[in-house]
Amino acid sequence: MKRADGPRHAWWYLAERWLLVLAALALVAGLFEPGVMTxxxxxxxxxxxxxxxxxxxxxxxxxxxxxxxxxxxxxxxxxxxxxxxxxxxxxxxxxxxxxxxxxxxxxxxxxxxxxxxxxxxxxxxxxxxxxxxxxxxxxxxxxxxxxxxxxxxxxxxxxxxxxxxxxxxxxxxxxxxxxxxxxxxxxxxxxxxxxxxxxxxxxxxxxxxxxxxxxxxxxxxxxxxxxxxxxxxxxxxxxxxxxxxxxxxxxxxxxxxxxxxxxxxxxxxxxxxxxxxxxxxxxxxxxxxxxxxxxxxARFSLAGALAAVAWALLLARYVVPLLFRRRASRTGLKTRVS
CATH class of the missing domain: 3.40.50.410 (von Willebrand factor, type A domain)
Known part of the structure; x- marks a missing residue:
């Protein structure tokens, strides 16, 4: 049975998959070298x-x-x-x-x-x-x-x-x-x-x-x-x-x-x-x-921006759980002290 505390409850598993999907879409879009005229x-x-x-x-x-x-x-x-x-x-x-x-x-x-x-x-x-x-x-x-x-x-x-x-x-x-x-x-x-x-x-x-x-x-x-x-x-x-x-x-x-x-x-x-x-x-x-x-x-390429977005999404997949665990550990510590 999965734990319901921290980021590992149902909504986080769904969010985690969406982060992966969005990162993949950003990388694929970047391969086509999109751009805007300025x-x-x-x-x-x-x-x-x-x-x-x-x-x-x-x-x-x-x-x-x-x-x-x-x-x-x-x-x-x-x-x-x-x-x-x-x-x-x-x-x-x-x-x-x-x-x-x-x-x-x-x-x-x-x-x-x-x-x-x-x-x-x-x-x-x-x-x-x-x-x-x-x-x-x-x-x-x-x-x-x-x-x-x-x-x-x-x-x-x-x-x-x-x-x-x-x-x-x-x-x-x-x-x-x-x-x-x-x-x-x-x-x-x-x-x-x-x-x-x-x-x-x-x-x-x-x-x-x-x-x-x-x-x-x-x-x-x-x-x-x-x-x-x-x-x-x-x-x-x-x-x-x-x-x-x-x-x-x-x-x-x-x-x-x-x-x-x-x-x-x-x-x-x-x-x-x-x-x-x-x-x-x-x-x-x-x-x-x-x-x-x-x-x-001039054509301004969006490939670099999309690559940065993909990197940020992948980074969020690992950083957010760490933040939740750190917060949970502090809350647990305060409860034991009290």
């Missing part, structure tokens, strides 16, 4: 990395160790990939001379995290095909790439902002970009204090630092030479001769610092945001900014 903010970026020689300046730090600007930018991007919501996309491009070159079109981050990190690791200064660093033209080229990609991704342009050769502030390249056509960020990297620029051979072996007599200290127009693209027009500053500050330092162009004011100027002209790269967390926050996110339909 709207969630996702990002789609094409990241353009400046690989010119000034990005080799070691004025950044990772875990207290000095590293180059390019290495610091890559480290921050690598960490930021983990903070992007699944469904978001990222692609890579590089900038040198006066144009950007697409390396990898944007792909989904969670399913392709290994591939994204592997290709990012391979980007270095040896990819540069020229010693020039014409930032304004490179930004224009990068905007063109973003416009041509099917999903019109936002642009993340990572650079220290040093124009080489320097630009004449009264005569700047004129482009037909419409501000706001491409959303995105200009990410400034580097210290505000100037440092020597490392010189390397085509294989990346160090050759010391660039000297003042080896680097153009004034703009090409002042030297009576054409721009890099002959068909490009040069426009005088519309402010009636009050030329903007482009960060050039004649006589010290062999040294490099973050040209923040110039990058802010370019960002404002192109309808982009500017952020200074100071930590991976700050970069991840900028990359997931609501201003760059796009609400897209």
């Amino acid at each position: 709207q969630r903010p996702l990002v789609d970026h094409i990241v353009v990395l400046d690989v010119t020689q000034s990005m080799n300046v070691t004025d950044e730090r990772i875990d207290g160790e000095p590293v180059s600007r390019l290495a610091f930018a890559k480290h921050a991007l690598r960490q930021s990939l983990l903070r992007l919501p699944c469904g978001s996309k990222v692609g890579w491009a590089v900038f040198t001379e006066y144009r950007a070159l697409l390396l990898l079109s944007p792909i989904e981050v969670c399913a392709n995290l290994k591939e994204l990190r592997s290709t990012l690791a391979q980007i270095d200064a040896r990819m540069a095909w020229s010693g020039n660093s014409e930032i304004a033209k490179g930004l224009h080229s990068a905007i063109g790439i973003a416009k041509l990609l099917p999903d019109k991704p936002s642009l993340v342009f990572v650079t220290d902002g040093q124009e080489a050769p320097p630009l004449n502030p009264h005569y700047r390249p004129a482009f037909d970009d419409k501000p706001g056509d491409v959303l995105g960020l200009i990410v400034g990297v580097g210290d505000l204090r100037p440092s020597p620029i490392p010189k390397t051979d085509p294989d990346g072996r160090p050759l010391g630092f660039w000297r003042a007599d080896e680097v153009a200290q004034t703009d090409l127009r002042s030297q009576g030479r054409n721009a890099s693209v002959r068909s490009e027009g040069m426009v005088k500053d519309a402010a009636g001769g009050n030329a903007p500050t482009l960060g050039a330092t004649p006589g010290s162009e062999h040294l490099s610092a973050l040209r923040e004011s110039y990058l802010r100027l370019l960002a404002g002209e192109q309808g982009l945001e500017f952020v200074r790269l100071q930590s991976p967390e700050r970069l991840a926050q900028a990359l997931t900014s609501p201003a760059l996110a796009r609400p897209e339909a």
